[in-house]
Amino acid sequence: MILRTLRLRSFRAHAESEFELAPSINLFYGPNGAGKTNVLEAVHYLCLTKSFTASRDRYAVRKGAPYFEIEGTFEGVRPEPTEARLAYVPGEGKKMFVNGAALDRLADIVGVLPVVIFSPEDYDLTAGGPSERRRFVNNILSQAQSVYMDDLMKYRRARRQRNEVLRSYKKRPDPPPVELLEPWTEKLVTLGSRVIHRRQQFLQEFGEYLTEAYDRIEAVAERPSIEYDTIDDLPPDATPEDVADAFRAALDRRSEQEQDRGTTLVGPQRDELIFRLDDLEVRRYGSQGQHRTFAMALKLAQYFYLNDRSDTDPLLLLDDAFGKLDARRTEVFLNLLRSDAVGQSLTTATERASFDKALDFKADAHRALSVGRKNGTAHVEPTSSPQVLGAEPNPAETGSS
Numbered sequence: 001m002i003l004r005t006l007r008l009r010s011f012r013a014h015a016e017s018e019f020e021l022a023p024s025i026n027l028f029y030g031p032n033g034a035g036k037t038n039v040l041e042a043v044h045y046l047c048l049t050k051s052f053t054a055s056r057d058r059y060a061v062r063k064g065a066p067y068f069e070i071e072g073t074f075e076g077v078r079p080e081p082t083e084a085r086l087a088y089v090p091g092e093g094k095k096m097f098v099n100g101a102a103l104d105r106l107a108d109i110v111g112v113l114p115v116v117i118f119s120p121e122d123y124d125l126t127a128g129g130p131s132e133r134r135r136f137v138n139n140i141l142s143q144a145q146s147v148y149m150d151d152l153m154k155y156r157r158a159r160r161q162r163n164e165v166l167r168s169y170k171k172r173p174d175p176p177p178v179e180l181l182e183p184w185t186e187k188l189v190t191l192g193s194r195v196i197h198r199r200q201q202f203l204q205e206f207g208e209y210l211t212e213a214y215d216r217i218e219a220v221a222e223r224p225s226i227e228y229d230t231i232d233d234l235p236p237d238a239t240p241e242d243v244a245d246a247f248r249a250a251l252d253r254r255s256e257q258e259q260d261r262g263t264t265l266v267g268p269q270r271d272e273l274i275f276r277l278d279d280l281e282v283r284r285y286g287s288q289g290q291h292r293t294f295a296m297a298l299k300l301a302q303y304f305y306l307n308d309r310s311d312t313d314p315l316l317l318l319d320d321a322f323g324k325l326d327a328r329r330t331e332v333f334l335n336l337l338r339s340d341a342v343g344q345s346l347t348t349a350t351e352r353a354s355f356d357k358a359l360d361f362k363a364d365a366h367r368a369l370s371v372g373r374k375n376g377t378a379h380v381e382p383t384s385s386p387q388v389l390g391a392e393p394n395p396a397e398t399g400s401s
Contacts, residue, residue, distance in 0.1 A: 001076040001312035002344050003043065010065035012038035022367035025337050025345050025359060029352045030371035036348040040317045042070045043346065046084050047115035049096055049106040058090045074113060076312045111143045114314035116303045118321040122295040126275055126282050133273040140302050141202055144309045148198050155191035158184055163263050170262030185251065188267065193244040195268045196230050203228050204236055206305060213300035217332055218293050227274040231266060292324060313343030320348055334358045
């Protein structure tokens with residue numbers, strides 16, 4: 001899949017920017033706060049209808065503007081070019097359009113335009129709490145299996161409804177009536193068991209991709225692995241029926257605690273992934289270098305996994321991914337981006353000098369674009385020279401670049 005053109009209107013730092021992209025490596029460079037990360041964020045919105053940061057949609061609207069709009073032209077998704085457009089109006093929400101037709105659900109675009117993002121926040125993936133690791137798995141499986149995303153969304157709704165019942169009877173002497181709680185419990189078990197079973201299957205397959213990715217970027221002979229900590233330490237070969245039985249048994253054991261606390265205490269929302277290098281648990285004992293390398297390997301493995309399960313090559317977005325890499329890893333990664341193993345990539349950096357040594361921006365395959373203010377509108381110079389996007393620093397950007 002190739003993103004050929006991109007247009008941003010009233011999005012973050014960009015009043016209106018429009019530009020063309022090269023089929024291989026696209027470098028966006030410029031000072032911090034100029035709007036480089038905004039470009040990657042806009043692409044992420046087109047592919048997954050949301051930002052890769054924790055920011056809310058309304059903060060992505062340029063100050064003083066009534067809405068934001070992002071448009072992109074993709075090749076390689078269908079026989080003909082695919083025009084994708086996302087518009088957001090505060091108070092009204094988001095709408096997604098493909099070739100002019102509005103999608104019934106925003107979720108319908110997920111997996112159609114596969115994408116993988118490297119960002120400074122990846123450190124939280126290995127060093128942060130379990131929610132970051134669950135989000136990582138959900139991102140991959142939602143793009144690879146639409147049925148997984150549907151089950152996950154339905155599970156979350158069932159859990160919210162069950163929690164409302166539990167909260168209404170919190171610390172009462174009598175438990176919730178069976179007719180109120182049991183229907184939501186059954187939905188919880190049915191949907192949650194499917195989510196857990198698919199996570200189990202995925203992690204067994206994903207281990208091979210992680211090992212391959214780690215070998216590509218790390219010369220040390222440490223072996224990466226992922227341990228899945230879920231309900232009752234289920235064996236990896238557990239059937240959906242086995243998972244459902246364990247789920248029900250765990251709910252029965254914790255029913256009094258759930259009533260006391262007014263919330264569901266069992267289910268995939270409490271899963272944990274434990275990353276290891278040989279016998280070392282990365283989150284607790286890994287060095288900064290081991291954290292960084294493991295996170296990069298996870299994202300690279302995600303790319304290869306989605307590539308094998310999609311009808312098109314995913315887009316690879318790299319937000320300041322080279323800033324903390326040593327010279328050897330930078331060379332390894334650039335060689336990988338230039339190879340046939342990876343399709344189109346968009347990367348950000350504060351300067352282009354180190355990339356000029358490794359990439360020929362005069363060739364059609366790669367493009368360097370300088371992000372900065374130019375009369376408030378996009379300005380594009382010849383391919384071999386810096387290309388300037390019309391962007392102004394945005395006070396609402398909270399330090400992103």
